[in-house]
Amino acid sequence: MACEYDIIIIGGGPSGLSAASIIVRRSHKAVLFDSGKHRNALTKHMHTVPTWDHQDPARFRAAARADFDRYGSVTVENVKIETVKKRNDGLFEATAGSKTWTGEKVILAAGIEDVFPDIPGYAEFWVSAIFHCLFCHGWEETGAASSGILAIGDVGAVGSALHFARQTLRISRRVTIYTNGDEDLAKELTATLESAPAPMTVDSRNIAEFVKGPKDAEIIVHFEDATSKTEEFLAHKPKHKLRGNLAGQLGVEVTLQNVLQMSPPFNQKNVKGVFAARGCASPMQNITGALYAGTLAGAGAPAQIQAETYNQKGIF
Numbered sequence: 281m282a283c284e285y286d287i288i289i290i291g292g293g294p295s296g297l298s299a300a301s302i303i304v305r306r307s308h309k310a311v312l313f314d315s316g317k318h319r320n321a322l323t324k325h326m327h328t329v330p331t332w333d334h335q336d337p338a339r340f341r342a343a344a345r346a347d348f349d350r351y352g353s354v355t356v357e358n359v360k361i362e363t364v365k366k367r368n369d370g371l372f373e374a375t376a377g378s379k380t381w382t383g384e385k386v387i388l389a390a391g392i393e394d395v396f397p398d399i400p401g402y403a404e405f406w407v408s409a410i411f412h413c414l415f416c417h418g419w420e421e422t423g424a425a426s427s428g429i430l431a432i433g434d435v436g437a438v439g440s441a442l443h444f445a446r447q448t449l450r451i452s453r454r455v456t457i458y459t460n461g462d463e464d465l466a467k468e469l470t471a472t473l474e475s476a477p478a479p480m481t482v483d484s485r486n487i488a489e490f491v492k493g494p495k496d497a498e499i500i501v502h503f504e505d506a507t508s509k510t511e512e513f514l515a516h517k518p519k520h521k522l523r524g525n526l527a528g529q530l531g532v533e534v535t536l537q538n539v540l541q542m543s544p545p546f547n548q549k550n551v552k553g554v555f556a557a558r559g560c561a562s563p564m565q566n567i568t569g570a571l572y573a574g575t576l577a578g579a580g581a582p583a584q585i586q587a588e589t590y591n592q593k594g595i596f
Contacts, residue, residue: 283371283382283383283384284309284311284381284382284383285309285310285311285355285381285382285383285384286303286308286309286310286383286384286385286581286582286585287303287308287309287310287311287383287384287385287386287387287581287582287585288310288311288313288364288372288374288381288382288383288385288386288387289303289310289311289312289313289386289387289389290313290361290364290374290386290387290388290389290390290526291312291313291314291315291387291388291389291390291391291557292312292313292314292315292316292318292341292356292358292389293314293318293319293341293389293391293570294340294341294344294567294570294571294574295389295391295557295570295571295573295574295577296312296314296387296389296390296557296574297312297341297344297345297574298557298570298571298572298573298574298575298578299387299389299555299557299574299575299577299578299581300312300348300354300578301344301347301348301574301575301578302574302575302578302579302582303353303354303578303581303582304348304351304353304354306582306586307353308353308581308582308585309353309354309355310353310354310355310383311354311355311356311357311381311383312354312355312356312357313357313359313360313361313374313376314341314356314357314358314359315359315360315361315390316358316360317360317393317523318337318341318391319391319392319393319394319565320337320416320567321337322406322407322408323337323407323416323417324336324337326340326416326567327415327416327419328415328416328566328567328568329567329568329571337567357376357381359376359377359379360376360524361374361375361376361524361526362375362376362377363375363526363529364386364526364529364530365529365530366530366551366553366554370384370553371383371384372384372385372386372553372554374386384553384585385553385554385555385581385584385585386530386553386554386555387554387555387556387557387574387577387578387581388526388527388530388532388540388549388554388555388556388557389556389557389574389577390522390523390524390526391523391557391570392520392521392522392523392565393520393521393522393523394406394412394518394519394520395518395519395520395521396518397430397432397433397516397518399460399487399489399490400488400489400490401489401490401491401492402490404490404492405490405492405499408492408497409490409492409493409497409498409499409513409514410430410490410499410513410514410515410516411497411513411514411515411516412515412516412517412518413517413565413566414444414447414448414450414451414515415566416566418447418448418451418513418515419451420497421451421452421496421497421512421513422451423451423453424451424452424453424512424513425452425453425454425512426452426453426454426455426456426510426511426512427448427451427452427454427455427456427511427512427513427514427515428455428456428457428458428499428501428509428511428513428514428515429441429444429445429448429455429456429457429458429514429515429516430458430460430487430514430515430516431444431457431458431459431460431462431465431469432459432460432462432516433516433517433518433519434517434518434519435516435517436459436462436465437465438465438468438469438472440517441457441459441465441469442457442469442472442480444515444516444517445457445478445480446478447515448515449478449479449480452512452513453479454479454480454481455479455480455481456480456481456482456483456509456511457469457480457481457482457483458483458484458485458487458501459482459483459484460484460485460486460487461484461485461486462484463484465484466482466483466484469482470482483509485503485504485505485507486503486504486505487501487502487503487504488502488503488504489502490502490514493510495512496512496513497512497513498510498511498512498513499511499513499514501514520565522534522540527540527556530549530551530554531550531551532549532550532551532554532556533549533550540556545576545580545596546576546577546579546580546581546583546596547573547576547577547580548580548584548596553584555576555577555580555581556573556577557570557573557574557576557577580596583595583596584596
């Protein structure tokens with residue numbers, strides 16, 4: 281049966297765009313789907329990407345799309361794929377509403393979404409006053425007198441809390457580690473700081489809500505005991521989950537860290553013909569990593585097609 285596209289790319293962020301930028305150089309026909317949902321949608325500045333420092337991520341995505349125009353082999357669809365399956369003939373079908381697209385290979389690049397803790401004000405001040413990554417955010421607050429670390433969830437352990445606190449001290453003179461009622465963690469952190477002093481303090485009080493302060497990234501931490509403390513910013517990495525259930529529909533394996541299980545060298549999956557880009561295949565989430573992983577998936581999918589075209593054994 282005729283196939284519309286060589287490769288279906290699901291995800292229009294950095295990893296999907298990177299995959300497409302590799303695929304066009306091999307003259308393969310691809311379709312890239314962008315749901316319009318991006319993890320960094322709330323921020324107006326991206327960092328750590330050479331030549332794109334402190335620029336709007338939306339401009340980056342638009343520029344990457346424009347680069348495809350001269351090739352004429354990538355179709356961009358601004359739709360959310362609802363279902364994807366592998367047919368008995370080995371081809372893949374991706375469906376949105378009443379429309380279906382077929383392809384020989386699939387690259388999963390929809391990425392992840394953050395799962396915010398259930399503390400009033402957290403979601404509202406995400407990015408503007410609560411920073412999940414101190415490479416992406418924070419430098420602009422250099423010289424802060426005091427800042428805070430929220431030591432819950434993925435940061436709710438001595439090692440991860442102190443790691444975040446040490447990073448914060450590069451831009452803040454003091455840091456308070458908030459354990460939000462976890463007394464055991466507070467005791468462990470206090471004991472560690474007694475043996476290895478640093479300009480860090482520990483606060484185990486239960487947090488009632490966050491309120492935005494009047495200045496820059498300033499945030500006010502309100503406690504259940506009716507007291508409060510103002511910080512110049514707060515750092516916390518929330519838990520995350522895969523965006524959507526397309527991997528589950530395909531039977532792709534997921535790790536304990538809730539990312540897709542991948543195999544080297546090209547991020548291929550346990551289901552033949554499925555590849556994944558870093559946004560959903562690594563516990564480390566950043567744009568440069570996503571670009572790299574998109575490159576791997578974008579090289580692997582065409583290589584598999586090319587070997588199969590001539591009924592030859594591929595390199596992986």
